[in-house]
Amino acid sequence: MDSLQKRNNALNANPMVNTVATDNHITVRGSDWYFAVTAVMVVSTFVFMGLSFRKPRSQRLFHYITAAITLVAAIAYFSMGANLGWTAIRVEFERSDPKVAGLMRQIFYVRYIDWFVTTPLLLLDLLLTCGLPTPTIVYTILINEIMIITGLVGALVKSSYKWGYYVFGCVAFFFVAYTVVFEGRAHARALGNDILKTYTICGVWTIGLWFLYPIAWGVSEGGNVIASDSEAVFYGILDLLAKPVFGALLIWGHRNIDLARLGLHVNEPTETGMPGGEKRSANAHSNTNTTAANDTTATTV
Template identity: 30%
Template sequence: MAPLAQDWTYAEWSAVYNALSFGIAGMGSATIFFWLQLPNVTKNYRTALTITGIVTLIATYHYFRIFNSWVAAFNVGLGVNGAYEVTVSGTPFNDAYRYVDWLLTVPLLLVELILVMKLPAKETVCLAWTLGIASAVMVALGYPGEIQDDLSVRWFWWACAMVPFVYVVGTLVVGLGAATAKQPEGVVDLVSAARYLTVVSWLTYPFVYIVKNIGLAGSTATMYEQIGYSAADVTAKAVFGVLIWAIANAKSRLEEEGKLRA
């Protein structure tokens, strides 16, 4: 991992500190909510909702690790002029936790969407494997460029990661269109919202990735990178998870009313 820049202001450090804290709070509270809701959905959707909670639990753990690493990487205190000053402590900031998190959670995010749609068993297995593997490859290809300062290397790995990225996004937008149309009335809009929220939140990641490729550097680039990834994570996991719960809840209600085959 590349050493942190030396030119940090207290405002920049604090902005990242608060973004990471927000990630912990958002993911942690979402986990509690999803698992408390398990008894309120039928058995057909409990696996999807359980996975939703696992995703946010894994993210909560990694945000704790990122947060602690961030705090340890700096010395913060009052300077001679009475204002807070921030200096690098020399302890490395381990941002690799993000990629470990994504490697575990990104495939699961797609699996929970596929499960809650309740597609035919063969189609469910096929989509879960193909999208899960493609998303894991996407994350693995992105990491080598993330830890490099050489722009040509960063662009190369970014382009490589975009290949499976485009495949996954294309499947969400086009490939699942017909399956979405077959969802029961009152659920179609929720499933569509979940698909497109995934696409929109995922589009944030490649743009944040190239922050350092387009001229930004030092503490400013790192600040935007950390805040951007944190906002995208909360949207893609906690907010997306709420939509998964809403779909499971709506379908469970229809099953109980006899309007949907169990």
Template identity: 35%
Template sequence: MLVDPVMPQYTKLSSLLPTATAHPSVAPIPTVIPDLPVYQELGHAGHVALWVGFIIMLLSTLAFISMAWRVPVEKRVFHIIATFIAAFATISYFGMATGGGNSFVHTIASKYHKHTDPVHHIDVFRQLFWARYVDWLLTTPLILLSLALLAGLNGADILVTLVADAAMILTGLFAALGETKGQRWGFYTIAWLAYLIVVYQLVVGGRRNASRRGTGTARLFGAVGGFILILWTIYPIIWALGAGKGKLSVDCEIIWYVVLDVLAKPVFAIWLLSTHARTAPTIEGFWSHGLNNEGALRLDDDEAA
């Protein structure tokens, strides 16, 4: 009889093989359900804050228009700038409060899960109110122009300040739209560098020129200029905690921005108008009288006929 040489060895080792039991000992395999996308969007508190911001900006616009009509046109430059600041903010807040001027930005966040790899990724969609950046792009140069006129900055310094401010706002918008960390924090860093140029122009050039205009002007410029710089330094901190890191909810971020906008626009303008506008030097020439006879276009009698 032929015997398979493997069988005896198999028989000896059969006790080591698993056998069927009445109670299986295999534990259930854990099941991991993929995370759904996370949506961070406007809530009730943020919506109310936007309407409050709109009402404050609208009332401020009407108040500044009324104040402008009470002073001669030669002294009206600060009133007109204040009116434009509040008017642009009014339009922006109305758009955001009525559901416009926003979109969702997609980013990928990392999350720890104990049943899978140490880190896996989830999709995050955060609501971005880009209308706010349009507002800032129009209003922050006007705020700086008010400070520049108060201090008496020359044209070259004013141009550098306004261009740096525009670069700061645009790179802030690009940072908010970035989908990767490199994009967001890279543009965020560039925005800070542009802001430092603005700070330098106000602190160094602005204070130097304001001191030449007398003690009163120097003190006022130091107070309102310092007030604006403190507020503007808080803005990027809120951005980093909100759009940057996602530590603040969209509602909390909006409430912070409303408070800062009210302080940096209507409150700043009222402070400046109530303390300086009436004693400001008059502006003659084209601002007050338009083109004079030498600069105006005229038609001769023959040409008119």
């Protein structure tokens, strides 16, 4: 343990004292794991941004959204690895297992800040892919935010009322899952087999993983069954699969899909100095001169 602490000094720099002390918290191993996930998220962000340069600027929307997801996750995991962004909450269920002993459990609220930002972006990636109407996308994202907020509030409640928030969150999740699985696929089917295939793979992947998050919550923040290090591994694996791996599947699926097929129209930059801007400006100038000459001829006649 001493050798581990020499390599990772985060827990010494940011000790286990917030408003109160807690014995039910991550160890150096948990901190190391969080930093490892941070590294994967950072590398994924650079990869997604790098891949965007293989497409015209008007076709990079999904690269930008996906890179933003992993960037926000990287910041959150760095915070958790540094033992920041948490508070101590009294557990509802006291356990005899030494790994989860103690009255106070460490709750990382920064995790929920991450999800509050990244899960709407994940849904945006999916629901734009299938061409859902904007009002449906906005409403689905709103329900998703209810899911995240109720999860956070439930984690911060020490009494059995936390499970009431858990139920609200699960109901919200089922609404989101219905929209993705049924409404989304119906719209994707109308856009072509390649879009349907990409959407189905990414949608099933996402919803399948999201079904595991309530289980992780139930055995960690909710039921105090597993240790904080185990919680870190459980959530970390889920987030790695739900963000970098999801992003790779999505970007690969979009490699030959034009945004116009999805009802998305992004203009290429036309200002002088931008890539291709001088050529377009010259063409525009030429067209203006031609129009002016035609007008003069018409007037002369």
